[in-house]
Structure formats: structure tokens, C-alpha cells
Amino acid sequence: MFGKGLLKGLGITAKHTFEREITQQYPEERPHLQDRFRGSLAYDYPKCIACGLCIKACPNNVLTLETYKDEGSRKKKVAYYAIDLQYCLFCNLCVEICPTATLYFTHEFELTSYDREGIKKEYHRPPELVPASKTAAGPAEEDKTPPGGETDDKKVRQMEAMKTALLKNPAKTLGKILPAEEDVAIMSSLMQEDDKILTKLAQLLVEDRDKAAKVATAWVKKGRSSGPPPGAVPPMADGTPRSAAGQSSAEETAPPAADSREAEGGVGLPAEDKAPLGDEADDKRVRQVEALKTALLNNPAKTLGKILPAEEDVVIMSGLMKADDKILAKLTQLLVEDRDKAAKVATAWVAREKKRNPGEGGPSS
Amino acid sequence: MIMNMDSLVFLIISAFTIASALGVVLSRNIIHSALALILTFLGVAMNFFDLGASFLGLVQILVYAGAISVLIIFAIMLVMKPDSAATNPPTPSRDTHFIGGLLAWLVMIGVGMAIGLTRWPAMASEPAEADAVGTLATLLLGNYVVAFEAAAILLLLAAVGAIILAKGDENP
Amino acid sequence: MENLFINIARTLSDWLLQLGLSHFWTDLVLLVVQWTAIILIITLNVIILVWLERKISGFIQQRLGPNRLGPFGCFQTIADTLKLLTKEDIIPSQTDKLIFKTAPMFFIIVSVLLYAVIPMGKDMVVVDLNVGLFYFISVGSLTTIAILMAGWSSNNKWSLLGAMRSVAQMISYEIPLAFSLLGVVMIAGSLNLSAIVAAQSNIWFIVLQPVAFVTYFIAATAELNRGPFDMPEAEQELTAGAYTEYTGMRWALFFLAEYTNLVAVSALAATLFFGGWQGPLLPSWMWIIIKTYLIMLVFMWMKWTFPRIRMDHLMSLSWKVLVPVSLINILVTGVGIEIFKGMGW
Numbered sequence: 001m002f003g004k005g006l007l008k009g010l011g012i013t014a015k016h017t018f019e020r021e022i023t024q025q026y027p028e029e030r031p032h033l034q035d036r037f038r039g040s041l042a043y044d045y046p047k048c049i050a051c052g053l054c055i056k057a058c059p060n061n062v063l064t065l066e067t068y069k070d071e072g073s074r075k076k077k078v079a080y081y082a083i084d085l086q087y088c089l090f091c092n093l094c095v096e097i098c099p100t101a102t103l104y105f106t107h108e109f110e111l112t113s114y115d116r117e118g119i120k121k122e123y124h125r126p127p128e129l130v131p132a133s134k135t136a137a138g139p140a141e142e143d144k145t146p147p148g149g150e151t152d153d154k155k156v157r158q159m160e161a162m163k164t165a166l167l168k169n170p171a172k173t174l175g176k177i178l179p180a181e182e183d184v185a186i187m188s189s190l191m192q193e194d195d196k197i198l199t200k201l202a203q204l205l206v207e208d209r210d211k212a213a214k215v216a217t218a219w220v221k222k223g224r225s226s227g228p229p230p231g232a233v234p235p236m237a238d239g240t241p242r243s244a245a246g247q248s249s250a251e252e253t254a255p256p257a258a259d260s261r262e263a264e265g266g267v268g269l270p271a272e273d274k275a276p277l278g279d280e281a282d283d284k285r286v287r288q289v290e291a292l293k294t295a296l297l298n299n300p301a302k303t304l305g306k307i308l309p310a311e312e313d314v315v316i317m318s319g320l321m322k323a324d325d326k327i328l329a330k331l332t333q334l335l336v337e338d339r340d341k342a343a344k345v346a347t348a349w350v351a352r353e354k355k356r357n358p359g360e361g362g363p364s365s
Numbered sequence: 366m367i368m369n370m371d372s373l374v375f376l377i378i379s380a381f382t383i384a385s386a387l388g389v390v391l392s393r394n395i396i397h398s399a400l401a402l403i404l405t406f407l408g409v410a411m412n413f414f415d416l417g418a419s420f421l422g423l424v425q426i427l428v429y430a431g432a433i434s435v436l437i438i439f440a441i442m443l444v445m446k447p448d449s450a451a452t453n454p455p456t457p458s459r460d461t462h463f464i465g466g467l468l469a470w471l472v473m474i475g476v477g478m479a480i481g482l483t484r485w486p487a488m489a490s491e492p493a494e495a496d497a498v499g500t501l502a503t504l505l506l507g508n509y510v511v512a513f514e515a516a517a518i519l520l521l522l523a524a525v526g527a528i529i530l531a532k533g534d535e536n537p
Numbered sequence: 538m539e540n541l542f543i544n545i546a547r548t549l550s551d552w553l554l555q556l557g558l559s560h561f562w563t564d565l566v567l568l569v570v571q572w573t574a575i576i577l578i579i580t581l582n583v584i585i586l587v588w589l590e591r592k593i594s595g596f597i598q599q600r601l602g603p604n605r606l607g608p609f610g611c612f613q614t615i616a617d618t619l620k621l622l623t624k625e626d627i628i629p630s631q632t633d634k635l636i637f638k639t640a641p642m643f644f645i646i647v648s649v650l651l652y653a654v655i656p657m658g659k660d661m662v663v664v665d666l667n668v669g670l671f672y673f674i675s676v677g678s679l680t681t682i683a684i685l686m687a688g689w690s691s692n693n694k695w696s697l698l699g700a701m702r703s704v705a706q707m708i709s710y711e712i713p714l715a716f717s718l719l720g721v722v723m724i725a726g727s728l729n730l731s732a733i734v735a736a737q738s739n740i741w742f743i744v745l746q747p748v749a750f751v752t753y754f755i756a757a758t759a760e761l762n763r764g765p766f767d768m769p770e771a772e773q774e775l776t777a778g779a780y781t782e783y784t785g786m787r788w789a790l791f792f793l794a795e796y797t798n799l800v801a802v803s804a805l806a807a808t809l810f811f812g813g814w815q816g817p818l819l820p821s822w823m824w825i826i827i828k829t830y831l832i833m834l835v836f837m838w839m840k841w842t843f844p845r846i847r848m849d850h851l852m853s854l855s856w857k858v859l860v861p862v863s864l865i866n867i868l869v870t871g872v873g874i875e876i877f878k879g880m881g882w
Contacts, residue, residue, distance in 0.1 A: 006843065009842045009843060010838060010839070010842050012842075013597045013838065013841060013842040014838070016596070016597055016598070016599055017593070017596045017597050018596075019599055020599075021595075021596070021599050021600060021601050022599045022600075023599070023600050023601045025601075025604075370561065394633075396633070396636070396689060397633075397635075397636070400636065400682075400686065403682060419666060419667065419668050419672070420668050420671065423668055423671050423672055423675040423676075424675070426675040426676065426678075426679065427671075427674065427675035427678055430678075430679060430682070431675065431678035431679065431681065431682075431708075431711075433682065435704070435708065437682075437685055437689070498667070498668055498671075498728055
């Protein structure tokens with residue numbers, strides 16, 4: 001009352017007049033930024049696992065992620081990553097959600113540029129990775145693809161050490177990922193036979209132990225089904241195709257290729273194991289189909305016996321195959337793709353043939 | 366020099382005053398008229414200064430020229446039209462022109478006769494004392510205090526009346 | 538030092554007389570020189586004042602203020618002035634051209650005229666008018682008309698609103714302003730500013746008339762259209778009030794006139810309440826400059842402290858508080874003078 005408040009206000013301003021100015025002479029004087037200051041959003045390429053969580057978290061669609069997969073691999077890798085900072089509201093959601101701390105805020109805040117594109121931050125695949133994955137002709141090359149850029153040497157050294165360990169003391173090393181002792185034996189023999197398997201396993205062990213365990217289990221099962229390795233259990237007719245094939249990147253490196261087995265004389269119907277392969281294995285399948293055809297013609301009884309229970313049906317079927325090349329091709333294809341369907345179709349064909357020539361049953365063989 | 370400096374100054378000031386007075390009458394724009402009126406009053410004030418009556422001159426400025434701003438505001442608020450020339454139209458008919466002119470001449474002749482017929486006392490031999498304010502104050506608050514107070518009460522009543530009129534009747 | 542300017546003037550007039558000019562022409566030339574000096578000082582002073590105002594507002598808000606051009610940014614206003622001088626002069630098409638052009642001139646002339654009666658030092662006054670204080674008030678009241686001219690001729694609603702506010706405010710505050718000064722006049726027994734200064738040789742009137750000083754200070758702030766009473770400009774609501782349509786040098790003239798008025802009002806306050814040019818050691822003209830600047834600092838301090846007051850509060854402050862207070866002050870002063878006279882002082 002009576003100007004008391006006014007005097008108080010005057011006192012405050014008088015006090016401020018002689019206090020230190022808080023102005024920062026910006027270009028000359030750099031501001032002190034707190035640790036958690038959110039400047040420009042940055043991206044650490046090697047750390048990214050291409051999970052896409054940041055893309056989902058971003059409320060403004062600031063982030064762009066393009067991925068690729070190496071041939072035969074299901075592991076996504078980053079082909080291109082972009083941060084369009086002009087739309088960024090620095091909400092921190094992407095940084096919070098990033099599982100590998102790939103995204104982080106820097107203290108850089110001078111983000112102006114002369115055009116809209118200038119404010120966009122883009123990250124491309126390092127050039128040494130691009131040709132390696134694009135020119136990859138065979139599956140073998142993929143395995144050499146290092147997952148990260150700068151940590152290459154380290155990984156290579158780790159892998160070498162792991163390889164040595166695997167060869168010298170397979171029981172101990174493999175025991176960690178394969179519980180059963182016989183599995184360990186199979187695995188170690190596989191490794192000794194094929195250097196590729198060894199490399200792959202070592203790499204997987206270095207990178208991701210769980211995955212290594214799964215892949216190894218798959219190989220062991222396959223090794224059992226394919227028979228030849230020493231000490232292997234008797235081959236199981238239908239193996240465990242799906243689980244084995246389902247394991248990423250295990251397929252190409254698996255040593256017992258279907259065609260080689262067929263060439264040896266054919267044991268069971270191993271080609272079926274290959275059925276659910278991706279498109280990239282096309283010519284391989286062609287070779288399989290050819291091998292199966294030969295097998296069907298040379299030894300119909302054995303091959304057809306798997307899908308046709310009755311012996312006379314097998315005889316009729318083999319007769320049909322020999323008579324008609326189309327039937328042969330169709331059956332072979334079906335056998336490669338889907339065994340059950342092949343059985344059904346074969347049964348149907350036989351039934352139709354029986355109807356057509358009820359009395360006749362004498363096959364040429 | 367036929368004309369001495371005082372007469373020259375007087376002539377200049379008078380010419381200025383009359384010219385701006387003509388401006389008041391002849392201007393079609395009411396705002397211009399009001400502003401010209403300020404100049405007229407300033408001219409009159411200058412005449413007062415020239416005659417050595419600085420206090421009266423200042424009163425002239427303060428009371429008349431200063432109050433013109435209020436007049437302008439009234440002009441703007443009461444008669445404002447988009448075209449300001451339309452706010453101050455010339456008198457429409459010839460008859461009113463005639464009557465107005467006649468009245469003006471009558472007044473002028475009357476004032477002239479009054480001035481001419483009055484026997485003015487001879488100028489005081491000694492010049493007016495420097496502190497004219499004191500003399501004026503003694504006269505106003507001494508000899509003529511009743512008239513002064515009456516004028517003051519009149520003005521006060523006018524102010525109060527204006528406020529009452531502006532506020533309106535609260536219990537209609 | 539004390540008689541520096543007086544000696545300069547005397548030398549000049551002696552020289553002119555030696556050249557064979559009559560006293561009248563010598564006085565005329567001297568008057569022209571004096572006015573030129575005043576205008577020059579005012580203009581240069583405004584450059585310093587604008588810089589000071591910006592610096593002080595900066596310090597109050599814990600900023601640095603202008604600091605780029607020259608040491609402590611002291612050349613900033615010079616650069617601004619040059620910019621204003623070279624700016625394009627735009628006169629909007631629908632304005633009342635004559636009034637639009639005369640308004641700033643009228644304003645600056647009135648502001649400069651105020652300096653005629655202020656004693657700037659011992660025996661240093663252009664016109665030692667015996668009604669100096671009254672002159673100051675009545676000429677000062679003409680600034681209202683200048684603002685009204687500017688506001689009306691701009692043909693812009695903001696300008697007109699600003700002008701209207703300005704008139705309402707200035708007419709209301711002229712009354713407490715004049716009344717508050719009456720107390721001083723009663724004690725000094727004169728309207729002559731030199732006499733009022735002389736009357737303070739023993740004691741400053743701030744001691745005898747504190748209420749008058751406070752009333753004067755508030756009313757003067759309102760008369761100057763300065764914050765917290767800057768309703769006529771109120772840039773947040775009225776862009777720039779009456780000056781909205783003005784550009785370049787015409788606008789600069791308004792700016793100049795406002796600061797000129799600030800100096801004049803401060804100088805008057807120093808003269809009436811703080812003993813004018815009287816002071817020890819330093820020459821008299823130095824003292825009036827120091828006092829004027831200190832009072833201006835308080836004006837600036839207030840402007841940058843208080844928020845703008847609402848229009849109706851502004852009016853009620855004038856009519857319901859300041860006018861009664863200043864009237865009572867006159868009464869008390871009159872009674873007091875009689876009592877002291879009766880006691881034989």
C-alpha cells in the first residue's frame with residue numbers, strides 16, 4: 001500500500017542492474033550445455049541392429065530406415081538410415097527406445113542450413129560393405145562378411161582364437177552349446193571335415209552364443225540324417241527338415257548336399273529336406289530335381305516305395321513314369337517340394353491307371 | 366527607418382494572426398480549421414508578449430491553444446465522416462449568407478465605434494512593473510475576489526453539471 | 538571554468554559590436570547562436586540518452602545492451618541516427634499530408650522552446666522570463682496538439698487511438714503537474730526559475746515539498762508519455778501509437794522530441810527541487826547536468842521496472858489521487874508559510 005510495492009519493484013530492478021549479466025556473447029562465447037542437452041540427433045552406424053524400434057517410436061516420422069539381407073541370411077542389416085532433423089521435436093523417444101544406444105543426442109546445436117536437404121542427416125552403408133554383399137556369388141562369401149566396420153580386426157582375431165579352440169578341444173567348447181555328448185562328437189567331426197562349418201560356428205560363437213547353439217543343433221540333426229559322418233546314428237528317413245531348414249544361414253553351409261548324396265546312390269529321400277528353400281537356391285533345386293529323376297528311373301521301387309505303400313502301385317507308377325515323361329517331371333518336382341502332396345498325386349494317378357486298365361497290371365520291369 | 370522595429374514585429378504578428386483566422390473560416394476541413402485556430406491563438410499570445418504581458422500571453426496559450434486539442438477531439442468524435450471535407454459544409458443558402466454577413470458587419474461597426482468613441486486614459490508614464498503576476502494576483506484575489514470566486518464557482522458548477530449529464534440519470 | 542560559456546558569449550558579442558553592428562543585431566545573432574547551441578546539445582544529448590536508456594534497460598534485465606559498435610556500444614545510436622537519416626521517407630497515400638508533415642516539426646519546436654527558460658548554470662538562461670515556470674507549463678501543454686495532429690493525420694486507427702489517449706492523459710495530468718509546482722512557487726514567491734533556484738541556496742525544496750515532488754514526478758512521467766504511463770504508444774496494443782505511420786527522419790523527430798522533453802522535465806525537476814545549478818566545487822553548468830542526468834536515470838529506472846498502467850486506472854490516479862493530494866499540498870503549504878511568517882522566520 002502507498003507505493004510499498006512500487007519501491008519493492010524498484011529495489012528488485014536496482015539489484016538486477018548490478019548483478020552479473022547472464023547474456024552470452026554467443027559466437028565468441030560458447031554456451032555451457034548440460035550433459036543431457038538435446039542437440040542434433042546422431043546415429044552410430046556400426047551399432048545399429050536394424051530393429052526399427054526408433055522408426056516406430058518417432059511421432060513425426062523423422063527417421064527412415066532401409067535394410068537389406070545378405071543372401072541366405074535373415075539378419076537385417078542397415079542399408080540406409082536418415083534423420084530428417086527439420087521435423088524432429090527432440091522428444092527423446094527414439095533415443096530411449098534404442099536397445100543398442102545407436103541413436104544419441106549430441107551437443108551440436110547449430111543446425112541451420114541453406115536448404116531443407118541440408119538439415120537431413122543421412123547414413124549409407126560403408127562402401128567396403130556394399131560390393132561384398134552385392135557381388136556375392138556363392139554362399140561361401142557371405143560368411144566372410146564382417147558385421148561391423150571398425151571392429152573388424154578384433155572380430156577376426158576372436159574368430160581365429162575360437163577356431164583354434166574348437167579344433168583343439170571340441171568337447172569343452174561345444175559342450176557349452178550342445179548338451180548331448182554324442183551331438184558334440186558329430187559336430188566336431190563335421191567341423192573337422194568341412195572348414196566352412198568351422199568358420200561359421202566360430203563366428204556365431206563370437207557373436208551370439210544362443211544362435212550358435214541353435215545352428216549347431218540343426219547341423220547335428222542334419223548330420224545324423226545324412227549318415228556318412230563317422231559315429232553317426234543310423235540315418236532317419238525323414239530327418240528333421242523343417243527345423244533345420246528354418247535355421248537361418250545353416251542351409252548353405254551344410255556339407256551334405258542333396259545331389260552328392262543322390263550321386264552316391266541315394267539314401268532315403270534327402271532331397272525333400274531341401275524343399276522349403278528360398279528362391280535363391282533355384283539352380284541347386286534344378287540339380288536336385290535332375291538327380292531325383294535319375295533315381296526314379298534307375299531305382300523306382302526304392303524311391304516310390306516311400307510314397308506308395310502297395311508294391312503293385314509302385315509297379316504301375318514306374319510304368320506310367322517311363323511311358324510319360326511329363327508324369328515323371330511332375331512327380332519329381334512334387335517330391336522335391338512337398339512329399340505328402342506327391343504321395344497323394346501319385347496315389348491318384350495309380351488309381352486312375354487302375355480304372356483305365358483294370359485287368360492289366362504288368363509293368364515292364 | 367520609417368517603421369521602427371516594434372511596429373514591424375507587431376505587423377508580422379498581426380498578419381500571421383489574421384491569416385490564420387481566415388484559415389479557420391475558410392478551411393473546408395474542420396480539423397484544419399481547429400488547427401488554424403491554434404495558430405490564431407498563438408498569434409494573439411505573441412501579441413500579448415509583444416506588449417509585455419507575458420503572463421496573459423501564457424494564459425492564452427495554456428487555456429485557449431491547449432484546449433483546442435479537446436475541441437479537435439470533439440470535432441473528430443461528433444462530426445467525423447469518412448470525407449473530412451464533408452464535415453464542414455459551406456452555408457447552404459444565399460439568405461443566410463446575407464444575414465450572417467450583415468450581422469458580422471454590425472458587430473464590427475459596433476466594436477469600432479466603441480473603440481473610437483472611448484476616451485482612453487493616457488498611458489501610465491512609468492512602465493508596468495516587472496512582476497506583473499503579483500499585481501494581477503493582488504487584483505484578482507483582492508479587489509475583485511468576489512467576481513473571481515463567482516467565476517470559479519460557475520466553472521465548477523459547469524464541470525459538475527457536465528459530469529452529471531455525461532453519467533445520465535441513474536433512476537429513470 | 539565557471540564562466541566558460543558566459544565568457545564565450547561575451548567575447549562573441551564584443552566582437553560583433555566591434556564589427557559595427559547595432560545592439561539589436563548583436564543580440565539577435567547571439568540569440569541565434571544560443572538556440573543553435575541548444576539544439577545541437579539536445580541532439581547530441583539524445584544520442585547519449587538513447588544509448589544510456591538501452592544500456593540501463595539491458596542491465597536491469599541482466600542483459601548487456603548494445604555492445605557491438607565501439608567501446609560499450611557507444612557508437613550504436615550514431616549508427617542508428619545515420620540509418621534514420623538515410624531511410625526512405627514514406628507518407629501513406631490517405632494521410633492528411635500537410636498536418637502529417639507539420640506534426641513532427643511542431644512537436645520538436647515546442648520541445649526545444651521549453652529550454653528557453655531553464656537556467657543551465659549561473660546566469661546562463663536564454664530568456665530570463667519572470668513567469669518562466671508558467672511558460673514551461675503552458676508551452677509544454679502544446680505537445681498534446683502535436684501528438685494529436687500526428688495521430689489524426691495518419692488516418693490509422695492505432696494512431697488515432699494513441700492520440701486520443703495521449704490527449705486524455707496529458708490534459709488530466711497537466712492539472713496535478715501545475716498544482717504540484719504551485720507549492721514551490723508559493724515558497725519561492727516567484728515564477729521566475731532563476732529566483733526559484735536562488736531561493737534554494739539554503740535548503741532544497743525537495744525537503745520542504747516532498748509531496749509536491751512526488752506528485753510532480755508522477756505527473757511528469759505521464760506528460761512525457763513514458764512508461765509506466767506510455768499508454769499513447771503502448772506498442773503491444775497500438776503498434777507505435779500516434780507514430781505508427783511515421784518513418785525515417787520524421788519518426789526520428791518524434792523520438793528526438795520525446796527525449797528532449799525528458800531532459801527538459803528532468804532539468805526542471807532539478808531546478809525546482811534540487812537547487813538547480815547550485816553545488817560545491819564543480820562549475821554550475823556541470824551541476825545542472827549531473828542533477829538532470831540523475832533524475833533521468835530515475836525516470837529510466839521507473840520505466841523499466843513498472844508495467845504499463847491501465848487507461849482507466851491512469852485517469853483515476855490523476856483525478857482521484859494526484860489532484861486532491863496536490864490541492865491539499867497547496868493548502869498545507871499556504872498554512873505553513875503563514876505559520877512560519879507568524880513565527881518570524
